[in-house]
Amino acid sequence: MGDTTLTSSDVGIAFFDVDGTLTTSSTMHSFLRYYVTRLNRPESEYLDWVRTCAAMNRQGHPRELINARYFAHFAGADPVQVADLARQWLRTELCAGGFYHEPVLTELRRHRRRGDRVVLVSGALSSCLDVLAEDLGTDEICCAQPEIVAGRYTGALAGPPMIGQSKAVAAKAVIARHGAAEADCAAYGDHISDLPLLRVSGAPAVVDGDPELSALARANGWRVLPPIPPAP
Template sequence: MALAIFDLDNTLIGDDSDYLWGEYLVAEGLVDESEYRQRNEEFYQDYKAARLDIDAYLRFAMSPLPERTPAQWKGIHDKFLTQAIHPVLLPKALDLIEKHRTRGDYLLIITATNGFITRPIAELLQVDEILATDPELVDGHYTGRYLGTPCFGEGKVTNLEQWLQGSPHSLQESYFYSDSINDLPLLERVSHPVAVNPDPRLQALAEERDWPVMDLRDA
């Protein structure tokens, strides 16, 4: 059984779930529109430019959570899945997941987007496990803080290595699919790195290193 690892945003889905969530909060009037939308856009541009301050971003992204209970947020998130995530599901990505599932591979999403947003998406995609930066809960309420090492850049490697210590899996004959140069540390660790609709820097690197480049968006 091989380990098939997938980035989520702009890899398995055709957009960025973190960014979409921020836009959804604004559209629903759940956050201050002018301030939140501007900061959401700034952080997204920083991510694409590979200069994201992940700690600052996670604190920003999780700041609305203490304002409601987990049960209240679940109802909001269910609506978000229907309105924002279902439209950006990629048939070719679903086929890729199914290909690995049929082979008996273990399906793992590893994402920089926090677990509050992404765990329901992982359930929708029916993968085996997801590694993400999870929000802190104290006495059943969100604090606005996060747990552990952010699952971003080199932190994806750190979180994966910790997970592997308690699992029967290894990186032998492993796959990792990603669109982003931010994922270079993990792409360099697996047996089979695959660039999926890559950003320009990853595209150039994949060509230089003769890594496969895959298009999951072309109909």
């Protein structure tokens, strides 16, 4: 697993975590703020979520639990409207600049030039991932789908959050479906919760920032990419 070069094969797959890896900020936080603003809901809804998220992290709650709670904000929402707002949100972020983490974006483009299959693996909202995949020209998305009943989001997920071990399970399913070999796959992440995904691939790469994950990466001879620059 310390090998950081892909071998020659018919099928190569590159898996990319999104928040903090491919993007310089949390798409989940960013989109929620945009969403509540556009719907004229009180900004306190967003601020309360940020505080709750930070408190749960400090208290050691599993990321899976924190991630699942996020989707409660969309209870009762029309999926078509959410998808439209996600498209507008991404346009706003791209116009502002600095949205993508350039070292990882360079890697993604390199894999596309090679002809590798590029897959986003993220716990973020599927509507946001859809527009990111369209903008980046990626091939596939692995994420948990929000539950829909009678044409509305319930605020729950239809499956487990796409965090931790779930990412590895999803990646292995993609590898099997396309007849690839794990040794011929690459994976990119930024947090210790991405470790199961990284271990699936023959060429793991880590965005420097999480001390625990960065230490493991260096100990295993994995590539360590530059950290996300501080926000202006």
